[in-house]
Amino acid sequence: MEKLRGQIADMKKSLFDEGLLNDQFEEIEKLQDSDDPRFAEDIFTVFFNESSTRIASIETGIEDTSQNFTMLQDALSKLHSSSCQIGAKNVYTAVNHATGYLGEGNIEDVEGFKEACQKIKPELDTLQARIKPYFELSKQQNGN
Numbered sequence: 835m836e837k838l839r840g841q842i843a844d845m846k847k848s849l850f851d852e853g854l855l856n857d858q859f860e861e862i863e864k865l866q867d868s869d870d871p872r873f874a875e876d877i878f879t880v881f882f883n884e885s886s887t888r889i890a891s892i893e894t895g896i897e898d899t900s901q902n903f904t905m906l907q908d909a910l911s912k913l914h915s916s917s918c919q920i921g922a923k924n925v926y927t928a929v930n931h932a933t934g935y936l937g938e939g940n941i942e943d944v945e946g947f948k949e950a951c952q953k954i955k956p957e958l959d960t961l962q963a964r965i966k967p968y969f970e971l972s973k974q975q976n977g978n
Contacts, residue, residue, distance in 0.1 A: 838975050845968045854961050858921030871976045875969040881920050882962050888913045889955050896948055899941050907936055913954070928957045 849855045859874070866873040891909040895902035910933050917926040932954060935947035 835975070838971065842968065842971045842975060845971060849964060849968065852964075853924050853927075854922070854964055856921045856923040856926075858919065860921070862920060872969075872973070875972070877920055878962075878965060878969070881916055881922070882958070884916065885913060885925075885958050889958065892951050892954070896951055899944050899947065903936075903940060906941075910936070910951075922958075922961055924957045925954065925961055928954045 846855075849859075862874045862877055870876075888909040891905055892913075895906040895909065899906065910929055914926065914929045914933055916922075917929055928950070932947060932950035935941055935943050935950060941947045
């Protein structure tokens with residue numbers, strides 16, 4: 835059991851060291867208890883599900899940015915907020931970079947905006963691939 839705790843601690847440290855998570859993640863983990871030992875995992879499951887919908891909206895909207903500005907702005911705003919709330923640091927940074935291209939009712943640099951948006955999904959995929967094993971080990975520790 836001690837070895838498992840060490841693996842979990844090392845994995846968590848790595849997630850922080852790589853910039854995938856920030857302190858907000860620890861706040862979410864503090865909300866877990868014996869009644870809901872999968873709380874953080876459930877929050878991330880919802881985050882990843884909603885993010886895939888938002889990414890699809892961004893990928894669709896990016897084809898004609900002038901017609902889809904409001905949709906793009908909305909999808910990025912929601913992704914920005916949710917990534918911040920759960921502590922998904924690299925995702926938040928990527929979304930923040932893309933959001934920086936949004937002006938008042940227009941996109942100031944369309945090519946730069948498209949490039950920035952294309953970096954969001956890989957950050958989400960990396961986070962999902964890396965945090966899933968962490969949650970699996972945590973379940974083993976909790977006997978779930």
